[in-house]
Amino acid sequence: MHSGAKRALFIAILAVIGISLCSGFFNRYYLGVVIDIGINIILAVSLNLIVGHTGQFSLGHAGFMAVGAYIAAKCTLVLQPTCPPWAQPFLFIAALAIGGLVAAIVGFAVGVPTLQLRGDYLAIVTLGFGEIIRVFFQTTETFGAATGLAGIPHWTNFGWAWGCAALTVFTVACIVNSTYGRGFIAVHDDEIAASAVGINPVRYKVTAFVVGAFFAGVAGGLYAHHKQFISPGGFDFLKSIDILVMVILGGMGRTAGVIIAAILLTILPEALRGFAEYRMILYSLMIIIIMIARPQGLFNFGRAAQTKV
Amino acid sequence: MVYGVLRFINFAHGDVFMLGSFAGYFLSPLVNRFLAPQSYLGGLIVLALAMAICGGIGILIEFLAYRPLRKRPRLAVLITAIGVSLFIEYTCQNDHVFKAAPREFPNLIPSAIWHVGKLVIGSNQVIVFVVTILLLVLLTFIVQRTKVGIAMRAVAFNEQAAALMGINIDSIISFTFGLGSALAGAGGILFAMNYASIDPLMGVQTGLKAFVAAVLGGIGNLPGAALGGLILGVVETVASGIPGLSNYRDGIAYGILILILILRPAGLLGKWQPEKV
Amino acid sequence: MTPLLKLANVTVRFGGLTAVSKLDFLLATDELAGLIGPNGAGKTTLFNLITGVYRPTEGDILFNGESIVGQRPDRITAHGVARTFQNIRLFGSMSVFDNVRAAFHLHIVSGISHALWRGRVFRDEEKAIAAQVMEMLELFHLGKFRDAPAKSLSYGDQRRLEIVRALATRPKLLLLDEPAAGMNASEKIELMKLIQFIKDKYKISVLLVEHDMQVVMGICERIVVLDYGLKIAEGPPAEVRRNPKVIEAYLGEELKIQN
Numbered sequence: 001m002h003s004g005a006k007r008a009l010f011i012a013i014l015a016v017i018g019i020s021l022c023s024g025f026f027n028r029y030y031l032g033v034v035i036d037i038g039i040n041i042i043l044a045v046s047l048n049l050i051v052g053h054t055g056q057f058s059l060g061h062a063g064f065m066a067v068g069a070y071i072a073a074k075c076t077l078v079l080q081p082t083c084p085p086w087a088q089p090f091l092f093i094a095a096l097a098i099g100g101l102v103a104a105i106v107g108f109a110v111g112v113p114t115l116q117l118r119g120d121y122l123a124i125v126t127l128g129f130g131e132i133i134r135v136f137f138q139t140t141e142t143f144g145a146a147t148g149l150a151g152i153p154h155w156t157n158f159g160w161a162w163g164c165a166a167l168t169v170f171t172v173a174c175i176v177n178s179t180y181g182r183g184f185i186a187v188h189d190d191e192i193a194a195s196a197v198g199i200n201p202v203r204y205k206v207t208a209f210v211v212g213a214f215f216a217g218v219a220g221g222l223y224a225h226h227k228q229f230i231s232p233g234g235f236d237f238l239k240s241i242d243i244l245v246m247v248i249l250g251g252m253g254r255t256a257g258v259i260i261a262a263i264l265l266t267i268l269p270e271a272l273r274g275f276a277e278y279r280m281i282l283y284s285l286m287i288i289i290i291m292i293a294r295p296q297g298l299f300n301f302g303r304a305a306q307t308k309v
Numbered sequence: 310m311v312y313g314v315l316r317f318i319n320f321a322h323g324d325v326f327m328l329g330s331f332a333g334y335f336l337s338p339l340v341n342r343f344l345a346p347q348s349y350l351g352g353l354i355v356l357a358l359a360m361a362i363c364g365g366i367g368i369l370i371e372f373l374a375y376r377p378l379r380k381r382p383r384l385a386v387l388i389t390a391i392g393v394s395l396f397i398e399y400t401c402q403n404d405h406v407f408k409a410a411p412r413e414f415p416n417l418i419p420s421a422i423w424h425v426g427k428l429v430i431g432s433n434q435v436i437v438f439v440v441t442i443l444l445l446v447l448l449t450f451i452v453q454r455t456k457v458g459i460a461m462r463a464v465a466f467n468e469q470a471a472a473l474m475g476i477n478i479d480s481i482i483s484f485t486f487g488l489g490s491a492l493a494g495a496g497g498i499l500f501a502m503n504y505a506s507i508d509p510l511m512g513v514q515t516g517l518k519a520f521v522a523a524v525l526g527g528i529g530n531l532p533g534a535a536l537g538g539l540i541l542g543v544v545e546t547v548a549s550g551i552p553g554l555s556n557y558r559d560g561i562a563y564g565i566l567i568l569i570l571i572l573r574p575a576g577l578l579g580k581w582q583p584e585k586v
Numbered sequence: 587m588t589p590l591l592k593l594a595n596v597t598v599r600f601g602g603l604t605a606v607s608k609l610d611f612l613l614a615t616d617e618l619a620g621l622i623g624p625n626g627a628g629k630t631t632l633f634n635l636i637t638g639v640y641r642p643t644e645g646d647i648l649f650n651g652e653s654i655v656g657q658r659p660d661r662i663t664a665h666g667v668a669r670t671f672q673n674i675r676l677f678g679s680m681s682v683f684d685n686v687r688a689a690f691h692l693h694i695v696s697g698i699s700h701a702l703w704r705g706r707v708f709r710d711e712e713k714a715i716a717a718q719v720m721e722m723l724e725l726f727h728l729g730k731f732r733d734a735p736a737k738s739l740s741y742g743d744q745r746r747l748e749i750v751r752a753l754a755t756r757p758k759l760l761l762l763d764e765p766a767a768g769m770n771a772s773e774k775i776e777l778m779k780l781i782q783f784i785k786d787k788y789k790i791s792v793l794l795v796e797h798d799m800q801v802v803m804g805i806c807e808r809i810v811v812l813d814y815g816l817k818i819a820e821g822p823p824a825e826v827r828r829n830p831k832v833i834e835a836y837l838g839e840e841l842k843i844q845n
Contacts, residue, residue, distance in 0.1 A: 006704055057384060113567060116574040119383055120318050124524050125570060127517070128563030135560035171702060178701040178708070179715050182688040186677050193675035195659035196637060196668070198692035198755050207698065237517070241391055248388055253679070280399040287392030291385050292377045 005174050012166040020159030031158060035226055037266045038161030039219050042168045044246040044262040045255060046215035049172050051244065052253035054208040055188030057123040060110070060130025061216055061243050064103045066235035067133060068217025069224040070143050072099030073152045076225065080153060092155045092225070096164075099221040100214045106133070107213025111206040130240050138232040148231030149224075156226035164222060168215045173255050175211070184208060185253070245287055310452070311489040312528050313465045315482060317383060320390040321370060323516015324397040325363050325490045329497025330414065330507040331407060332359040337415045352417035356440070359498050360491040367490020368483050375486075376479070394516070401509035411508035414501040433502045444495060445535060451488070452531065461485055514559065518545075521566045527576030536577060541565065588651040590615045590759055590791050591636065591667075596645035598635060605631045607815040609645070613759070613793060618785050620806035620823075621795045624835055627812040629795045630672055633761050637669050638662040649759070664692050668757035670748045672764050672795075676736040682747055683732040686719045689754035719754070726750050726780075742773050746780070753784065759791045760784070766798045774798060778805050803827065811835070 023031060043065060050058045075095040083091050110129045114122055137143045144150075175181050186194040187204045194201055224230045246265050250258030272279045311319050336355045344351040374393050378386045402409040421432040452458040460481050463471040472478050500515070501507050522541045526533025541562055548554045548561050569577060591613040598606045606628045613619055621629050634640045636647060638659040647655050654662050677685050694715065700708040723729045726746055731739060739747060745765055752760060762781070766774050778801055785792050796802045802809060803823045811819040811826060813835040819826050826832055 051384075057387070113571045117570060120312070120316075120387070120528070121524055121570065121574070123318065123387060124520050125567055128521065128566050131517075132560045132563050132567075135557055139557060174704065175698055175701050178696065179687055179690055179694050179712060180697055180701050182680070182684055183691055185680055185684075186688045189677040189679050190675050192639065192659075193671070193677065194688075195639075196663060196671075196675075197689040197751060198660050198663040199688065200658065200660045237513075238395075241395075245388065248384070252384075277403060281396060281403065284392045284395035284399060288374055288389055288396065291381075291389040291392065292374070 005170060005177075009166060009170040012170075013163055016162045016166060017159055019162075020157055023158045032226075033266065033270055035156060035158060035161045035222075037263050038158070038165045039156075039222050039226065040243070040246065040262040040266045041165040041259055042215050042219040042222070043243045044250065044258045045165075045168050045172050046212040046219070047243050048247045048250070048253065048255065048258045049176070049184070050208045050212040051247050052251075052258065053172075053176055053184045053188060054204060056114075056205055056208060057119060057126065058209075058212075059123050059127040059237070059240050059244065060133070061212070062235040062237070062239035063110075063130035063133035064107055064213040064216035065220035065223065065239070066137060066230075066232070067103040067106050067213075068096075068099035068220030069230050069235070070099075070137055070149065070220075071102045071217070072096055072221030073149050073224040073230060074143065075099070076153060076155075077149065077151065088153075088155065092160070095225075096218050096221040100217040103217025103220065104210045104214035107209040107211075107216075108206060110213070111209030115202055115205055127237060127240070130235075130237060134232045134235055137235075144231070146232065148229060150229045152224050152228045152230070154225060154228055156222045161222055161226070164218055168218075169255065169259065171211070171215070176255075188253075249290060310448070310461075310531060310534075311485055312523065313530070314461055314485045315375070317375075317386045318390065318520055319375075319486075319489075320387070320516065321393040321397060322489070322493055322519060323512030323514075324394050324401075325367055325370075325493040325512075326497040326500070326515060326519075327401070327507070327509060327512035328366060328397070329359045329363045329494030330501040330511065331401075331497075332362045332494065333417070333498045333501060334412060334414055334507060337417060347416050347419045349418055352436070355417055356495060356498050360494045363494025363497070364487040364491035367486045367493070370490075371483055371486040376482075398509055398513070407509050409509060411506045414505050414507050417498075417502060437499045437503060440495065440499060444492060448488075448492065449531065457481070457484060518562050521562050524576055525566050525569055527578040530576070530578050533576055533578035587614070589613060590617075590650060591793075592648040593632075593636075594646045594648070596635060596642045596647060598631065598640055599643045605815050606635065606642075606812075609812075609815075609817055611810060611817070613791055615758070615791055616785070616789060618781070618792045618805060618807050619794070620802040620809040621793060621812065622797070622799075622802055622809060623812035623818075626814075627835075628815040629812055630763055631815075632812070633669060633763055633795060636662075636761065637667055663755055663757075666756070666758035667761065668752035668755045668759070669761035670745070670752055670763055670765060672767070674741075674744050674748050676744060676748060676751070678735075678737050680736055681733050682723065682728055682736050682739065683719055685736050685747060686722060686751050686754050687715060689751045690715050690718065692755055722750050722754060741768055745769075749780070749784070753788065757790055759793065762792060762794045762796075764795055764797060766796055766801045774801055777801065781805055 026034075043061065047058065047061045050056050050061075072095040075098055076091065079091055080088075110126065114125055117125055138146055176184060183194070183199045183204050186197070186199050187201045191201045220235075242265070246261045247258055249265065250261030269279060269283070272282065275282065311322070333355050336358050337351075340351045340354050340358075344354070370393055374389055375386060378389055401407045416433075418432055418436060423430045423435075452461060460471065460476045461484070463474065463476055464478060464481050464485075468478060471481075496515075497512075500511075518541060519538075522537035523534040524537070525541065526535070526537030528534070544565060545558055545562060548558050554561075589612040591611075593609050593611040596606060596609045596611075597604065609632070621632065623629055631640065635642055636654075638654065638657055638661070642655060646653055649662070649665050649667060652665070654665060654667075677688060680688065694711060696708045696711050700711075720729060720732065723732055726749075728743065728747055728750065731743065736744070736747060749760075749762070749765065765781070766777055769777060781792060781794070782805055784790070794802065794806060806823060808821065809819075809823055809826045810817060811829070811832050818831045818835060819829045821829075
């Protein structure tokens with residue numbers, strides 16, 4: 001199992017590159033949706049590390065995504081004119097990485113003050129951080145203020161999106177499936193017992209936030225170079241909820257379930273486009289019904305429902 | 310208050326607030342058929358009716374969406390509450406319901422303006438003060454001096470023990486929700502009287518700010534919530550007046566919250582409940 | 587010789603309540619001691635003080651000569667203090683195997699980068715840990731439950747699992763909080779044998795909080811009695827049993843008939 005992970009990643013990357021090279025043959029619209037799925041997988045799996053595995057209510061994930069999106073977009077917009085075409089992929093990687101790193105720093109800034117907080121307090125504070133980030137971008141001219149940033153080059157393709165998704169899944173899965181990684185789940189289950197066996201809850205909570213924020217930032221960067229336009233409104237509380245619903249539906253802590261949920265919840269709004277008026281009503285109704293009927297998530301086969309969150 | 314008894318944040322609270330405003334919007338012309346328009350009595354009736362309607366809506370929401378989840382993990386209830394909130398918002402935005410466009414709220418009471426020194430005070434603003442204080446006094450009375458209030462506090466403290474004392478948990482929880490929602494409805498009317506324009510999404514930011522205020526004061530703690538609300542209101546208003554800072558208005562509320570919680574993790578007046586090991 | 591654990595004049599106050607008052611206490615290496623007293627005497631509070639969950643208002647706690655006051659609980663565990671809890675605190679969503687595996691945390695080299703790279707160091711270590719976990723589970727008759735959710739075990743098995751988990755941290759001192767609670771007579775005898783076995787095999791000191799006199803008198807070499815946060819007696823079981831202050835604390839003062 002342990003060495004299989006690297007092999008799986010390698011194969012996945014190869015497959016992704018292969019499909020990407022053929023992507024010219026696919027319908028543009030469907031390709032766009034598939035790229036959206038890839039980005040949402042990154043978002044959902046990264047949030048899952050924080051919420052599902054480590055048990056921290058985080059309602060501001062869109063904030064990390066925003067940081068990554070804006071920073072990456074700004075890097076590209078500033079440097080692209082002076083960048084020769086052969087170097088563009090490297091610029092893209094650099095932009096994504098920088099976006100992710102800044103998001104990770106913000107994740108650290110969010111994780112540290114919230115260490116003492118539990119449950120609902122934590123939820124409101126993370127929500128608050130998400131809103132503060134949004135307000136920041138909404139008022140800062142360098143980032144386009146309320147009008148946002150436009151003209152971002154369309155560099156995200158299937159390969160990049162799904163390649164990063166594969167990397168995210170690999171990273172989170174590998175981290176958690178190790179003796180070190182059991183620490184996250186221990187902190188989730190019982191912080192006091194975790195301390196009693198030598199696990200430092202602080203370290204794990206902060207690590208979860210930092211790693212989760214990093215990948216959310218990368219997803220944001222990919223998003224920016226896919227839609228070519230970003231504005232503060234797209235990274236609001238509702239976006240955070242969207243991602244959180246994917247995690248909950250997927251069973252909180254079940255990486256495979258969360259991936260399936262991300263796929264389904266990306267396709268669903270597209271499939272319901274015909275019912276535009278009723279789409280969000282149905283979506284919210286669905287959330288309510290699922291939570292009442294099957295709170296352990298749709299894809300949580302065989303694992304006992306969590307007794308403590 | 311709802312948090313104190315039920316231990317969960319009702320995200321739909323802001324939307325009940327919005328429904329209160331809309332109730333007032335539709336009730337006002339009805340009341341005006343029987344009474345002279347813009348009268349204090351008329352305003353009072355609209356307020357009372359809107360509160361009653363919202364109370365009923367709150368009880369309904371609790372019964373349908375939260376009661377089945379009584380024993381479930383906290384995050385599940387939180388998400389459901391968010392779902393209910395979104396449901397109400399989007400349903401109301403639908404063209405067949407209220408539509409998304411803002412509407413102008415009618416004047417419920419005779420408008421008058423008083424000049425006190427340099428201050429210009431409108432009758433709508435005075436009413437907010439008066440009604441708020443009256444409602445807070447009423448709420449404190451109910452919670453501290455009535456049998457229902459004692460039952461509410463008992464349930465908030467220890468649900469199982471309260472049940473063993475013969476308290477009907479379901480009724481108390483329904484009542485708490487009804488009371489909280491009625492107050493939200495009142496908030497909606499008062500808000501609409503002062504800010505004139507109402508729309509289905511008006512409850513979103515206000516609802517969030519309400520939680521910030523409650524958490525700020527120490528959630529589950531009524532005087533704390535009132536204090537939190539006051540502080541938040543003052544800071545936001547002052548900030549709107551300072552050029553350069555006004556853009557950050559929305560962020561300020563959250564900024565204060567984070568600051569206070571770092572220094573006092575249980576809120577300003579909250580009691581830190583250490584976990585029994 | 588430095589005592590393994592030393593409490594010097596330890597007092598802890600919660601608001602107006604003094605839970606533990608001016609407590610002096612020594613525990614040597616390789617000693618099995620018991621802590622008894624009526625409910626509310628401060629026994630679990632004492633455990634919480636030693637493990638760093640609470641901080642003493644006054645006084646000092648030394649482990650192996652070094653003060654551990656103010657340190658985080660996980661640091662104190664790293665020094666060699668392990669505990670079980672009055673209300674069993676297992677990691678509910680993990681399997682029996684993982685509950686013990688998580689406790690090996692202190693003694694692994696592999697961190698996050700190793701987990702990602704999955705090189706030789708990581709794989710060898712994971713294999714070694716898995717072997718050690720199984721060895722411990724088998725030793726305590728929990729091997730067959732290895733993949734079962736920890737919550738699905740019987741009460742007695744859960745208690746045993748919690749003890750195994752504590753042992754996995756390789757402690758020098760094991761604190762057991764009411765391990766016999768809820769057990770029947772034969773289970774208690776098994777428990778007494780288990781504790782003795784642990785002490786002999788791992789050469790560690792054990793401090794036991796317990797209400798059951800059969801267990802306490804049966805295996806403890808020395809007993810400390812607390813009442814209202816004060817130490818009222820200390821000594822070998824036979825002595826403590828006869829101590830009038832101890833009898834009074836448990837049974838109340840003799841009624842004085844006026845006349």
